[in-house]
Amino acid sequence: MRLASCLGKRQQHTLRLAHSQRDTIYASSTAPGKAAIAIVRISGSDALQVWHQMTRSPKAHRAPPVRPPVPRRASLRQVVDPVTQDPLDEALVLYFPRSVALTGQDLVELHLHGSRAVTRAVLEALSKLSDHFRPAEPGEFTQRAYESGKMDLTAVEGLRDLIESETEAQRQLALAQATGSLHKQYELIRQQLIEAMALIEAIIDFGEDENIEDGVIDLARAKVASLRETLQARLTRSRSSEIVRQGIRVAILGPPNAGKSTLFNWLVQREASIVTAHPGTTRDIIQTSLDFHGYPLVLLDTAGLRQGQDVHEVEQIGITRALEAASSADLKLCVLPLDQPTAIPRLVSSSTEDALVVFTKSDLVDSTSAASQVARYCALYDIRGSHCVVSVKTGDGLFDLSQFLQRCCESRFGQHQPEAPLVTQARHRHHLEDCLACLAAFEASCNEEGIVLAAEELRYAAQAIGRITGRVEAEEVLGQIFSSFCIGK
Numbered sequence: 001m002r003l004a005s006c007l008g009k010r011q012q013h014t015l016r017l018a019h020s021q022r023d024t025i026y027a028s029s030t031a032p033g034k035a036a037i038a039i040v041r042i043s044g045s046d047a048l049q050v051w052h053q054m055t056r057s058p059k060a061h062r063a064p065p066v067r068p069p070v071p072r073r074a075s076l077r078q079v080v081d082p083v084t085q086d087p088l089d090e091a092l093v094l095y096f097p098r099s100v101a102l103t104g105q106d107l108v109e110l111h112l113h114g115s116r117a118v119t120r121a122v123l124e125a126l127s128k129l130s131d132h133f134r135p136a137e138p139g140e141f142t143q144r145a146y147e148s149g150k151m152d153l154t155a156v157e158g159l160r161d162l163i164e165s166e167t168e169a170q171r172q173l174a175l176a177q178a179t180g181s182l183h184k185q186y187e188l189i190r191q192q193l194i195e196a197m198a199l200i201e202a203i204i205d206f207g208e209d210e211n212i213e214d215g216v217i218d219l220a221r222a223k224v225a226s227l228r229e230t231l232q233a234r235l236t237r238s239r240s241s242e243i244v245r246q247g248i249r250v251a252i253l254g255p256p257n258a259g260k261s262t263l264f265n266w267l268v269q270r271e272a273s274i275v276t277a278h279p280g281t282t283r284d285i286i287q288t289s290l291d292f293h294g295y296p297l298v299l300l301d302t303a304g305l306r307q308g309q310d311v312h313e314v315e316q317i318g319i320t321r322a323l324e325a326a327s328s329a330d331l332k333l334c335v336l337p338l339d340q341p342t343a344i345p346r347l348v349s350s351s352t353e354d355a356l357v358v359f360t361k362s363d364l365v366d367s368t369s370a371a372s373q374v375a376r377y378c379a380l381y382d383i384r385g386s387h388c389v390v391s392v393k394t395g396d397g398l399f400d401l402s403q404f405l406q407r408c409c410e411s412r413f414g415q416h417q418p419e420a421p422l423v424t425q426a427r428h429r430h431h432l433e434d435c436l437a438c439l440a441a442f443e444a445s446c447n448e449e450g451i452v453l454a455a456e457e458l459r460y461a462a463q464a465i466g467r468i469t470g471r472v473e474a475e476e477v478l479g480q481i482f483s484s485f486c487i488g489k
């Protein structure tokens with residue numbers, strides 16, 4: 001019988017890991033193309049072979065020293081082909097022993113001249129070293145860091161987001177996570193759960209003896225109740241971090257011909273959406289991403305909204321899509337023209353904090369009629385929140401609109417909340433919700449009869465938290481996370 005079929009799933013996984021960990025992996029860690037420097041990384045137990053067999057003193061007339069490299073100190077070396085000894089480049093070489101390397105294995109970095117030909121030649125030369133050398137899979141360096149316990153799953157996700165961050169708000173959020181802000185918080189929660197578990201286990205083990213004081217069960221329940229309330233509140237508040245990570249969806253809505261596409265084009269600073277004098281020009285959703293003062297906005301231009309017998313099929317589909325965009329938007333810009341009184345479905349109520357009303361075409365009316373038109377609209381649509389009056393044609397009011405939008409992003413999605421976010425992606429929310437469900441089940445069954453069941457619920461709750469950081473078996477999520485990395489990271 002083959003060995004693999006004798007082993008359980010978990011043992012097979014460990015065996016696979018052990019095999020792949022034996023390989024020494026290499027990859028270019030910098031983007032392909034011309035640059036001043038290209039970095040090739042080598043990680044694994046044979047990484048030092050690169051120093052001995054592929055580098056030598058740049059003073060070629062001297063015999064190559066057999067001394068090992070000084071850890072964490074850059075040395076200028078000639079990089080050569082290990083078989084032919086032909087020079088390939090001159091590079092700075094860095095060596096990190098496994099005690100300090102992020103991968104938990106010996107790591108060598110070659111800082112080469114950033115040309116495609118040099119990188120290609122060096123990667124080819126590396127493949128000649130031994131059978132244990134092989135190109136790295138995407139995210140494999142980071143996977144080794146995780147497997148050696150140097151990073152937890154939330155830090156891995158933070159690092160991936162940091163590499164992908166495009167705006168200032170995304171960078172700040174990802175950096176905090178990559179450097180352990182989430183990990184610390186979840187460890188604290190796990191500790192609190194373990195404390196409650198210890199109390200319950202003590203009651204189960206020694207409950208019938210005299211040693212356990214009265215009120216221990218109440219103490220455990222109080223601890224769990226307070227933890228559940230805190231987690232529930234933080235789960236609700238953490239929504240803004242998830243939105244920043246994915247992009248803040250801003251839908252531009254309003255009646256036909258109001259100037260929605262004109263405003264959309266001004267915000268994205270290009271003719272992304274078609275503008276004509278004919279009502280009903282925009283039929284579908286036009287979507288563009290932009291970095292708005294550090295906030296990642298996903299801006300949506302939509303079809304004009306109207307009701308009536310004469311709305312034909314194509315227009316109706318556009319309206320349905322616009323309403324869907326409105327319901328999934330994090331922020332709505334409701335555009336109403338000042339030059340003509342327009343009746344639209346009552347979806348624009350700026351009494352909610354996620355809607356901003358923009359009165360457009362102010363250049364077409366004098367200031368008195370603009371004021372009375374604004375007052376009319378406010379009464380008609382119960383607009384009690386903030387509004388702006390603009391003309392995209394003359395530029396009037398656009399600075400105020402931009403400032404207002406920026407303040408709105410800052411107050412709703414800025415990272416100035418007193419606490420660090422607990423949830424930055426759907427995976428965290430999913431496990432946190434599981435944890436809360438287990439805590440609720442604990443509270444329901446935590447009495448003298450149900451205490452064993454209650455203890456089990458607490459264990460599940462701790463496991464749910466452990467799945468977020470990767471402290472318990474989380475194999476099913478590992479592949480998904482690491483495969484979204486680039487090669488060389």
Ligand SMILES: Nc1nc2c(ncn2[C@@H]2O[C@H](COP(=O)(O)OP(=O)(O)OP(=O)(O)O)[C@@H](O)[C@H]2O)c(=O)[nH]1
Nearest residue numbers: 256257258259260261262277280281282304392393
């Ligand atoms: N005078 C003036 N005209 C404007 C202003 N904004 C838009 N317009 C004009 O209004 C007309 C309609 O503009 P659009 O941006 O296409 O309006 P829309 O709301 O996208 O219209 P639909 O796509 O049909 O729903 C165009 O002729 C624009 O040039 C403005 O501030 N002042």
Ligand SMILES: [Mg+2]
Nearest residue numbers: 260261281282
């Ligand atoms: Mg339009």
